[in-house]
Amino acid sequence: MEQQTVKSMTNEQLIGACVWLDREQKKSRAMMNSYKAELQARGLAIMENHNVKYVKFYGDEGSAAITDSMSLDILNPDKLKELVGEGVYKMKVKEETKTTYKFDSKFEKAMKAIFTGDYTFETTLEEFLDEMSIKPDDKQKKLLLKKLKGEFEKDKETLISVLVPEGETVPDFDVELWYIYRIKNGELIKAFLPEEMIDAIIEGIRKSIFVETKTSITLDYDDTEKED
Known part of the structure; x- marks a missing residue:
């Protein structure tokens, strides 16, 4: 018709x-x-x-x-190799023939944290746990040091399961989780970079890489039209 x-x-x-x-x-x-x-x-x-x-x-x-996704690109591969060391670079960065770079996930996370400034060296995780409003005992602290990864959702579940007795009101832990995220990023950065002149090295790395952020939205719904 x-x-x-x-x-x-x-x-x-x-x-x-x-x-x-x-x-x-x-x-x-x-x-x-x-x-x-x-x-x-x-x-x-x-x-x-x-x-x-x-x-x-x-x-x-x-x-x-x-x-919210971030893609890491290298602006100056020779400079980055010099700053992080040839051994680390060769182990953690794979150069492909089309001049793209495939990163080890932990190394990529460290580089992104350097670029965005989402890290801290001011305190260790152990020191921070001792300063929390809900202070863990020695057994709890040992478990938290092992399980906390700097990932918000998983770390929140860990803090609740370890520190909050069943039936008690659960704090939001937002501030604590933000510090843990930055501390764990700092630990990761230190794992790849030499201690000596680390601030200067970080500044040089920041000038050698670029992180592009892209935000996307995906709708999920039943596309079968409903009848009135």
């Missing part, structure tokens, strides 16, 4: 319909971009407070996943 209707339309009618539909698509696209941008902004705000790169929102009609 629809095909017959289209075939029976004049050129003017077809053009008019196409123009109307194109305008409606542009309006819908603009509204969609506005809604997605607001969801992304809300997701990024949560990510910044929780040191995560993924947030999922749920609604009656479906869900929206916000992902």
Whole structure:
């Protein structure tokens, strides 16, 4: 029926319909971009407070996943090799023939932390645990030192399971988790770089690499149209 209707339309009618539909698509696209941008902004705000790169929102009609990804590129490979040492560079960076770089995941995490400044050398994890509002005993501290990884969700579960007795109110631990994230990044950086002149080396590395951040949103819903 629809095909017959289209075939029976004049050129003017077809053009008019196409123009109307194109305008409606542009309006819908603009509204969609506005809604997605607001969801992304809300997701990024949560990510910044929780040191995560993924947030999922749920609604009656479906869900929206916000992902914040970072890609690492080397601006000056010779300088980076000189700064981190040829041995570390050869072990942790794979040079491909098309001049792209494949990084060991831990080394990549350390380089990204250097570029973004998300690390600290001011205190060790052991020292920080002794200063927490809920201070662990020796047994708990030993377990936390082993299990904390600098990953917000997993570390939060670890802190709750180790420090909060069942049935008691659970603190949010946001501040503690932010410090743990930065301390663990600092430990990772120190694992790859020499202690001597480390600040100067870090500054040189920051000038030798580039980290690009990309935020994406994925909608998930049942695309079967509901009947009224």
